[in-house]
Amino acid sequence: QKEVEQDPGPLSVPEGAIVSLNCTYSNSAFQYFMWYRQYSRKGPELLMYTYSSGNKEDGRFTAQVDKSSKYISLFIRDSQPSDSATYLCAMRSNYQLIWGAGTKLIIKP
Amino acid sequence: NAGVTQTPKFQVLKTGQSMTLQCAQDMNHNSMYWYRQDPGMGLRLIYYSASEGTTDKGEVPNGYNVSRLNKREFSLRLESAAPSQTSVYFCASWGGADTQYFGPGTRLTVL
Numbered sequence: 604q605k606e607v608e609q610d611p612g613p614l615s616v617p618e619g620a621i622v623s624l625n626c627t628y629s630n631s632a633f634q635y636f637m638w639y640r641q642y643s644r645k646g647p648e649l650l651m652y653t654y655s656s657g658n659k660e661d662g663r664f665t666a667q668v669d670k671s672s673k674y675i676s677l678f679i680r681d682s683q684p685s686d687s688a689t690y691l692c693a694m695r696s697n698y699q700l701i702w703g704a705g706t707k708l709i710i711k712p
Numbered sequence: 713n714a715g716v717t718q719t720p721k722f723q724v725l726k727t728g729q730s731m732t733l734q735c736a737q738d739m740n741h742n743s744m745y746w747y748r749q750d751p752g753m754g755l756r757l758i759y760y761s762a763s764e765g766t767t768d769k770g771e772v773p774n775g776y777n778v779s780r781l782n783k784r785e786f787s788l789r790l791e792s793a794a795p796s797q798t799s800v801y802f803c804a805s806w807g808g809a810d811t812q813y814f815g816p817g818t819r820l821t822v823l
Contacts, residue, residue: 611752637812646716646802646814647755691754698743698762699770700812704754 606630609692609703617711622679626692626703629673635695636668638677640688641705647691651677682710714738718803718815725793725822733788733818735803741813743806744786746770746778748799749817755802761786793822 609626616622624638634655639647651666653659653675659666665678679686687710692703716737725731737744746758757770761780775797777789790797798821806812 609754644817646804646817648814649812698760698768698806699745699757700755702755704752 604629606701607692607694607703610706611704613707613709615709615711616682618682618684620682620710622677622682622686622708622710624677624679624690624692624706624708626675627673628675628694628701630694630696630701631670631673633694633696633701636666636675637693637695637700638664638666639691639693641691642688650690679708684710684712686710716803716805716813716815718801718818720818721816722819723821725790725820727794727822729793730789730791731793731820732790733801733803733820734785735787735815736785737803737805737813738784739805739807739813740783741805741807742783744780745804745806745812746776746786746788747802747804748772748797749802750799758788758801793820795822798822 607628636653638651640650641647653666656670663680667676689705689707691705693700719734742763745760747755756772759778761767764783779787801818803815
């Protein structure tokens with residue numbers, strides 16, 4: 604079993620929909636949780652960062668961490684075609700990040 | 713301020729050839745990383761350097777070597793390339809909890 608599980612998709616939704624992306628993990632020691640966005644043929648870029656449990660909001664994006672369930676989510680409101688990308692979750696363990704496989708998101712105009 | 717730069721952007725090798733991928737960062741970060749990314753596999757850590765003068769193996773180190781030349785530069789070497797090393801390689805640097813930056817990647821094909 605991988606330490607971090609993420610559905611690879613693709614997930615296809617119409618423009619304007621609310622998108623929910625999720626990861627589960629097995630290591631209860633993780634405390635830093637991140638979401639990266641990767642456009643095709645580009646490097647990943649940090650989108651959201653959360654420490655421990657709770658919610659964090661940034662514009663149309665909300666990151667949610669439930670440590671009791673070992674489950675993290677990224678919500679995108681009012682989704683736009685420009686949000687079409689692969690979204691990777693990552694969790695910090697000492698000097699390393701442990702990565703999910705990434706979910707490919709397609710927003711249809 | 714260029715962030716993280718990688719060279720080359722593309723490379724085609726024949727089986728058995730060697731090459732070095734170069735990475736440099738200008739953000740004064742202590743930690744640097746080399747990843748490979750394959751379809752459906754996400755990012756897999758090859759090697760990392762927590763600070764200048766130290767290097768450690770990641771998840772998939774076999775067939776690779778690294779050198780942390782100084783605080784700015786971290787190179788990845790393939791001594792004898794194999795088709796299984798066909799991948800996209802990313803270098804990253806990390807200055808703190810929420811400041812990991814990636815380079816643009818090197819697309820490597822081994823024939």
